Every structure is written in C-alpha cells, then in structure tokens.
Amino acid sequence: MDASPCPLDTKYANQIAALLAPPSPQTIQEYYEGLIQKEKCHAVRIEINTEHGKGVFSNRKFEEEELIFKDQILVAAQHSSNKVDCFVCSSCFRFIGSVELQIGRKLYLQSLGLSVKKECCHQTFSNEKTASSSSESQNEDHLFFQENSDNAGQSSYGENSPSKEVLESLMNEKLSLPFSKQFSLPSIVPCPGGCEEEYYCSKVCADSNWESMHSLLCTGKSSCSLRQAAIVKFTEHANSTNDIFILAAKVISFTILRYRRLKQSLFENSKRPSSHNSTNDCNLSLLLEAWKPFAMGFKRRWWDSIALPEDMDSCVEALFREEMRDMAFSSLQLLKEAIFDIECAPLFSLEIYGHIIDMFELNNLDLVVASPVENYFLYIDELPSPEKEEAEKLTRPFLDALGDDYSVCCQGTAFYPIQSCINHSCCPNAKAFKREEDIDGHTVIIAVSPISIGEEITISYIDEDLPYEERQALLADYGFKCSCRKCRKEQPSR
Ligand SMILES: [Zn+2]
Ligand SMILES: [Zn+2]
Ligand SMILES: [Zn+2]
Structure with missing residues (x-):
C-alpha cells in the first residue's frame, strides 16, 4: 500500500501516537469507576489483567434471567436505511410521535418510492462498495432516504393501499386508530438548530445531544450555509458508501465540543490567562482528556483489520484495503x-x-429498539370478538399495506462503554437482551x-x-483466539 495520502498523519505523528496509546491501567480504572458511579451499575466492576485486558466482573450473585446492568449510549446512530421504517429520538432512540404517525409516515415515505433497504449498510457494504451513486437525486429534505431508482414506479406500495390523503391525516393525527392511546409515545421535540433531520423525545434529549455533538453537525438555519452544504455532502457520501462514517463524525464532533468545554472551564478557573487561549496551538493534554472515552475502546486501523468479503481472491487483498482507505479518506x-x-x-x-x-466495526455493538407498532398490531390481534373485528375494519388496510415489514425495529450502531469491556465466551453467562420495558x-x-x-x-x-x-474464524476478525471452556473441550487434538 502507498504511503498515507493524508498530510496530517505525518504532521501530527506525535499527537496521534499519544491519542492512540493504550491508557495506563490506573487511568482505565479511574475512568470506569467514575462511569459506574454515574450510571449506577454498582453490581459490576472493571478489572484489568495482562492476558485479556479489560473484563467485567460481578460484585454480587445473580440468578438466571436477572438484570445485571444497563449501559448508556456514548455515541450512536440509526442506520440510514432504517430511517424510513422508524421515527425515533436522535438521542435515546425511543420511538416518538404516535402509533398513527409511525404507520402513516412509513407508508407515506414508501409511497414516494423511497426504498426500504433491508440490510444495514456497514455490514454488507464490502460486497457492494460501488453501490448506489444516486446521490444527485437527493435533496436536503431527503438526506437520509435513498430514492429507489431501480424500481421507480413499481415500489412495494400497492394499489389497494391507503391513499395519500388518508396517510396524511394519520400523520397529522386527524385520524386516530382504535386503542392507540394505550401505546402513547412521547411528543416530538424539534432540533434546537432547526434542521429537519434530528428529532427528539424530550427537551433534555434535544439539549444534551446539541451540546455533546449535534451543534457542529446540524444543517439547520443556525449554521452557516457553507458548513450546511459541506455536511450535506459528507452525509450523502456516507449514505452511499458506509454509514459508519456518520458515527465517526459524531465521535470527532463530540471530542471537539468536549475539548472546548474543558478549555473554557480551565480558562474560567485560572486567574491569569493561559498562554493557550490566544493561540491556535493544540493543547494536547486537554485533547487527550476530551478523547478519553474513546481512548478506552480497543481499535486498530480499519482498512488493515476489516474482514475480506468471502468471495474475494486474496491476490486483490492489498488493492481492496487500499480502496477502503481511500474511501475513508474521501469521507x-x-x-x-x-x-x-x-x-x-x-x-x-x-x-x-x-x-x-x-x-465500531469491531465492537459490533448493535442498537435495537422494539417497535410499538408491532405491539399495537399484536394487541389488536389478541382482542376478543367482536371488538377485534370492529377494530380491524380500521387497522387492517394499514397492516396489509405494511406487509411483513410492520414489525421492523429501530436498528443502528452504538458505542456502549461498559458493555464494550465484556469479554467473549462461547458458553457465556450473560447476553444483551431487551425486555418489554426497555x-x-x-x-x-x-x-x-x-x-x-x-x-x-x-x-x-x-x-x-x-x-x-x-x-474461531469469526473471532479471528476480533483479533483473538478463543480458549473458553467450550473451545478447550472442542479443540481438535493434534
Ligand atoms: Zn430521547
Ligand atoms: Zn439539527
Ligand atoms: Zn470459545
């Protein structure tokens, strides 16, 4: 592979080395102790050993099926392809609006011919890295939706499906569905910057997302038009290549904003003005502090570690890796x-x-939130006669129009700081599992x-x-050979 095309790699080699250096065991310990306090996950602790690095250990006994802990999102993004299906808070990923809005909006967007790509881009993109160059046809309002040029005019939206007028009245809640009040959702809070891409379940979510990362990435009226256009271009590129770039942008934005807050509080707390305030120099110790949450995650260079597509000949491996690197560089x-x-x-x-x-690729941290629309239709289905028949007169056409997709859940990728410390076993004693109340x-x-x-x-x-x-082959992508109880037993003897 040629030398890096990025001049900053050499210019900031020392700072980069400091950012990528594994934190000391003491730094790790202090960081996670603080986090466990904050998240109130007192039932567990993080321990570090030389063999497996970080691990999560229990502080008490647990019965089977018992909750061990819940972990908060550090940064996350809904898959671009999932945004047609599910309308969720951009901060906590709770479904918002109403069951009517969820159903009406999805059918409405489908009727416009916006595709509902099933696969999530970042998992499959390596096989379709040349996919979709339809970005010219996108405009700002539909930033996240790919127009389905392949089936233009023959979208899955059938002729007998509810009319646009009906869908609009569902969306603006003029038409309400029976028993939907029992599935009420938080009302929609718009982005403080006025963009039309991010919506929230509460002012708390809106403000915290704004302060922690979105204020740099917002395309609303409050940002300058040059920046708006640049963000739109960036997002279009990510949507047509690998939507994990959007998460990477959030990490960078999160770190910059944290750096600025740290610098501000340093300035306020010091009597004499710091020499760093008047210059454009990077204050490395502040940057390291701002970056700390991400310094904790295990990571390698993506294009070196990414698994090759199965059907790929190993002789083109170098070319493939270089292409991935160049794609990341364009982004x-x-x-x-x-x-x-x-x-x-x-x-x-x-x-x-x-x-x-x-x-993000490595930690394989799926974000999943079950859809209230699925629960709603299940509830209707389980109603006793004749209530069920009565309700279905109204709900049936929508269920038919949604087809098998009625139960699609919110899907994305997230970085969960404590979960990401849990080691793998092929005979695990725990699992990530969403209960009904989650x-x-x-x-x-x-x-x-x-x-x-x-x-x-x-x-x-x-x-x-x-x-x-x-x-073992799958785990090799994570960079380790498993020697859990099950693997030791099943390992072929030589
Ligand atoms: Zn929220
Ligand atoms: Zn915004
Ligand atoms: Zn194993």
Missing part, C-alpha cells in the same frame, strides 16, 4: 470541509479516523445462568452454536 476530506478545528487538528488525520471507524437505546445485560460473586461476566460476540472452526 474525512468532506468532514474536514464541514467542521475542521485547527486546535483539534490531529483528530482529522486519516490515522485517527481509521481507528475510530474500526472501533424502550430506548440503552443496552441491557441479563444473566443466562447463575453468576457468583467475583465471576467474570461474558457474552458471545458471535453465534456460539456454530462449529468450533467457524467460531
């Missing part, structure tokens, strides 16, 4: 146009960008067998029922 250039900050310049190096992307993007870790005090909590990163060889 980074677009992001730089939008939000570059000279004081945080090392964050805009390709080296850092590549590591951020890998952090209606937002938090992850929930549940015991699958009794756990004793001091035992390490493990989950399976892969399908643990696969045969030994297949499991």
Whole structure:
C-alpha cells in the first residue's frame, strides 16, 4: 500500500501516537469507576489483567434471567436505511410521535418510492462498495432516504393501499386508530438548530445531544450555509458508501465540543490567562482528556483489520484495503470541509479516523429498539370478538399495506462503554437482551445462568452454536483466539 495520502498523519505523528496509546491501567480504572458511579451499575466492576485486558466482573450473585446492568449510549446512530421504517429520538432512540404517525409516515415515505433497504449498510457494504451513486437525486429534505431508482414506479406500495390523503391525516393525527392511546409515545421535540433531520423525545434529549455533538453537525438555519452544504455532502457520501462514517463524525464532533468545554472551564478557573487561549496551538493534554472515552475502546486501523468479503481472491487483498482507505479518506476530506478545528487538528488525520471507524466495526455493538407498532398490531390481534373485528375494519388496510415489514425495529450502531469491556465466551453467562420495558437505546445485560460473586461476566460476540472452526474464524476478525471452556473441550487434538 502507498504511503498515507493524508498530510496530517505525518504532521501530527506525535499527537496521534499519544491519542492512540493504550491508557495506563490506573487511568482505565479511574475512568470506569467514575462511569459506574454515574450510571449506577454498582453490581459490576472493571478489572484489568495482562492476558485479556479489560473484563467485567460481578460484585454480587445473580440468578438466571436477572438484570445485571444497563449501559448508556456514548455515541450512536440509526442506520440510514432504517430511517424510513422508524421515527425515533436522535438521542435515546425511543420511538416518538404516535402509533398513527409511525404507520402513516412509513407508508407515506414508501409511497414516494423511497426504498426500504433491508440490510444495514456497514455490514454488507464490502460486497457492494460501488453501490448506489444516486446521490444527485437527493435533496436536503431527503438526506437520509435513498430514492429507489431501480424500481421507480413499481415500489412495494400497492394499489389497494391507503391513499395519500388518508396517510396524511394519520400523520397529522386527524385520524386516530382504535386503542392507540394505550401505546402513547412521547411528543416530538424539534432540533434546537432547526434542521429537519434530528428529532427528539424530550427537551433534555434535544439539549444534551446539541451540546455533546449535534451543534457542529446540524444543517439547520443556525449554521452557516457553507458548513450546511459541506455536511450535506459528507452525509450523502456516507449514505452511499458506509454509514459508519456518520458515527465517526459524531465521535470527532463530540471530542471537539468536549475539548472546548474543558478549555473554557480551565480558562474560567485560572486567574491569569493561559498562554493557550490566544493561540491556535493544540493543547494536547486537554485533547487527550476530551478523547478519553474513546481512548478506552480497543481499535486498530480499519482498512488493515476489516474482514475480506468471502468471495474475494486474496491476490486483490492489498488493492481492496487500499480502496477502503481511500474511501475513508474521501469521507474525512468532506468532514474536514464541514467542521475542521485547527486546535483539534490531529483528530482529522486519516490515522485517527481509521481507528475510530474500526472501533465500531469491531465492537459490533448493535442498537435495537422494539417497535410499538408491532405491539399495537399484536394487541389488536389478541382482542376478543367482536371488538377485534370492529377494530380491524380500521387497522387492517394499514397492516396489509405494511406487509411483513410492520414489525421492523429501530436498528443502528452504538458505542456502549461498559458493555464494550465484556469479554467473549462461547458458553457465556450473560447476553444483551431487551425486555418489554426497555424502550430506548440503552443496552441491557441479563444473566443466562447463575453468576457468583467475583465471576467474570461474558457474552458471545458471535453465534456460539456454530462449529468450533467457524467460531474461531469469526473471532479471528476480533483479533483473538478463543480458549473458553467450550473451545478447550472442542479443540481438535493434534
Ligand atoms: Zn430521547
Ligand atoms: Zn439539527
Ligand atoms: Zn470459545
């Protein structure tokens, strides 16, 4: 592979090395102790050992099925392709509006011919890296929706489906569905910056997302038009290549804003003006502090570690990796146009960008929130006669129009700081599992067998029922060879 195309990689080599250096065990310990306090996950602690690095250990006994802890989202994004199906809070990923709005909006967008791509881009994109160049046909309002040029005019939206007028009255809640009040959702809070891409379940979510990352990435009226255009271009590129770039942009924006707040409080607390306030120099210790939450995540350089598509010949491997790197670089250039900050310049190096992307690919942290629309239709289906028949007169046409897609859940990728410390086992004692009451993007870790005090909590990163060889092959992508109880037993003897 040629030398890096990014001049910042050499210019900021020292700062980059500092950002990517593994934190000391003491720093790790202090960070997670603080986080566990804040998230009130007192039932667990983080321990570090030389063999497996970080691990999560129990502080008490757990019965099978018992909740071990819930972990908050640090940064997350809904898959672009999922935005047609589910209208959720951009901060906590709770469904918002009403059941009527969820149904009406989805059918309305489908009737406009906006595609509902089933697969999530970042998992499949390596096989379709040349996919969709339809971005010219997108405009700002439909930033997140890919127009389905392949089936123009023959979208899945059938002729007998409810008319646009009916869908509009569902969306603006003039038409209400029976028993929908029992599935009430938080009302919609718009983005404080006035963009039409992000909506929230509450003012708290809107403000915290604005302060932590969105204020740099908002395309609303409050941002300058040059930046708006640059962000739109960046997002279009990410949607047509790999939507994980959107998460990487959020990480960078999060770190810049944290850096600025840290600098501000340093300035306010010091009597004499710091020498850093008048210059554009990067204050590395502040940048390291701002970056700390991401310094904790294990990561490599994405294009070096990404698994090759199955059907790919190994002789084109180098070419493939170079293509991935160049794609990340194109994305980074677009992001730089939008939000570059000279004081945080090392964050805009390709080296850092590549590591951020890998952090999400590797930690495989799926964000899933069940749809209230599914629960609603199940409820109607379970009503006694004749109430059921009466209700279905109204609901049936919508259910038919939605087809099998009626139950699509909110899907995305998230970084959960504590969950990401849980080690893998092919015979795990815990799993990530959403219960009925878990209606937002938090992850929930549940015991699958009794756990004793001091035992390490493990989950399976892969399908643990696969045969030994297949499991090891999948885990190699995570950079380790599994030697759990099950693997030791099944390991072929030589
Ligand atoms: Zn929310
Ligand atoms: Zn906005
Ligand atoms: Zn194993």
